[in-house]
Every structure is written in C-alpha cells, then in structure tokens.
Amino acid sequence: MSHSVPTTDDLEEVLLSCRYGDLEDIRQFVDKFGPDALATAHDDAGNTILHMVAGNGHTDALDYLLPLVPPSLLAAPNNAGSTALHWAALNSHLPIAQKLVQFSAGPGVDLIDVKNSAGRSPLGEAEMVGWEEGAKWFVEVMNLDEGAKGEEELHPAEGPENIEVEIEDAEGQVAKMTLGPKSASNPDESSKAA
Numbered sequence: 001m002s003h004s005v006p007t008t009d010d011l012e013e014v015l016l017s018c019r020y021g022d023l024e025d026i027r028q029f030v031d032k033f034g035p036d037a038l039a040t041a042h043d044d045a046g047n048t049i050l051h052m053v054a055g056n057g058h059t060d061a062l063d064y065l066l067p068l069v070p071p072s073l074l075a076a077p078n079n080a081g082s083t084a085l086h087w088a089a090l091n092s093h094l095p096i097a098q099k100l101v102q103f104s105a106g107p108g109v110d111l112i113d114v115k116n117s118a119g120r121s122p123l124g125e126a127e128m129v130g131w132e133e134g135a136k137w138f139v140e141v142m143n144l145d146e147g148a149k150g151e152e153e154l155h156p157a158e159g160p161e162n163i164e165v166e167i168e169d170a171e172g173q174v175a176k177m178t179l180g181p182k183s184a185s186n187p188d189e190s191s192k193a194a
Contacts, residue, residue, distance in 0.1 A: 003034035011041040018049040018065075021058030027066070033069035046078035054096045055087035062096060065104050073105040081116035082125075089122040089138075092131040097122070103143065112142040 006014070010033065017025035026049075030038065042048050043182055050073055052059045075083055088096040115121050123142065128136040 003037070005030065006033045007039050011037075012043070013046070014038070014041050015049060015052055016044055018052035018058070018061060019056055021053070021056060021061050023058075023064060024059050026061060030068065038069050039073050042078075045080070047072065048076050048078070048084065050074065050076070050084035050100075051078055051082075051087050054084035054093065054100065055135070057088075057091065057093040057096055059095050059099065062099055066099065066106075071103075071107065072106045074103065075111060075114060077114070077116065080118070083111060083114050083116075083122070085111045085114070085122040086116055086125050088122075089125040089131065089134055090129060092126075092129065092134060094137060096192055097134060097137070109142050109149055112138050129169055146159055 006029070010029065013024060014029040014037075016022075017029065039051055047055075048060075049065060050069065053065060074085075077083055085100045087099060088100060101109055102107065112122055115124075120128065123135055123138040126138060
C-alpha cells in the first residue's frame with residue numbers, strides 16, 4: 001500500500017497530537033502516511049514525537065509509537081541536545097522513563113548517560129528538579145561501571161544492603177544517594193546534596 005507524503009501542516013498536527021496524547025489522531029496519521037513518516041516530524045526546536053509524548057506523560061501513545069518508530073529516535077536530541085528521556089525526567093514521568101529505557105529495540109540504559117547542551121544527563125535533570133523517585137530509579141538501572149556491559153550491570157542485585165552512591169554532575173556538584181530497602185524507621189532514604 002502506497003502512502004501519501006505528509007505536508008508541513010500534517011507533521012505539525014501529528015506533533016500536536018503527540019503533545020496532547022490524542023491517540024486516535026496519531027493512528028489516523030499512521031494510517032494515511034505510514035509509520036516511517038513519524039520519524040520525520042519535528043518542530044522548530046528539533047523536538048520529535050517522542051519528546052512530545054514523553055514530556056507530557058502519555059503512556060498509551062508511547063506504547064503505540066515505540067514499535068513503529070526507528071530505535072534511533074529514542075536517542076534523537078532536540079536543538080538543546082535533550083532526548084525524550086530528558087523531557088520525561090524534567091517532568092517526573094517515571095512510567096515514560098522506564099518504557100524509554102526498557103524498550104528492547106532501543107539504546108537501553110545508555111540513554112541515561114546522554115548529556116544535553118547544558119551538560120546534564122536525564123539523571124542530572126531529575127536531580128535538578130528534585131525528582132528523587134526518578135533519580136533513584138536511574139541510579140538503580142544505569143551502568144555504574146565503565147567495563148563490559150554484562151547482565152549483572154543492567155539489573156540491581158536482589159536484596160541489597162544500604163549502598164551509598166556518589167554522583168558528580170557537570171558543574172562539579174556531588175549528590176549522595178542511599179540505595180537499599182526502605183524501612184518504617186527510616187522512610188526518608190532520599191538523595192542528599194553534599
């Protein structure tokens with residue numbers, strides 16, 4: 001089946017549909033223009049459909065789009081160097097962040113290490129906005145070792161003791177985070193800036 005080529009207006013409409021999570025309109029775009037046209041949509045700031053969906057927390061639209069777009073779109077930066085994962089972190093959307101990182105055909109945990117033009121990774125963005133839940137999840141799943149990427153590095157150990165992790169951002173700020181089981185006597189095991 002041959003699809004027509006989307007106009008600039010069509011591409012702007014699908015970006016808006018992704019921004020507002022209008023799954024019906026997104027599906028109509030794909031039916032009319034095919035899934036390959038999705039990757040060509042970006043706004044003047046370089047934001048893709050995944051930036052729009054991730055930044056606004058639309059999990060149903062993301063679930064629909066992920067199998068249709070090229071995996072490289074997950075790591076596509078906008079004009080500020082930010083990926084869709086940066087936007088998910090800025091807006092504290094944990095289910096979106098998890099889906100982007102865990103998408104089997106995508107770059108995986110390497111997305112967490114991508115730095116934008118400001119020198120911040122998605123973890124850095126999460127810390128900047130005070131999103132402790134997301135920062136903790138990023139640290140739990142990210143590659144903390146520069147060595148070979150084995151299966152052990154992709155998943156936290158079961159039942160870890162409290163582990164203190166220090167992470168230095170691009171500005172030299174050090175954040176300390178304690179990872180481990182939460183207990184009723186110590187409910188605030190959050191990251192603490194040093």
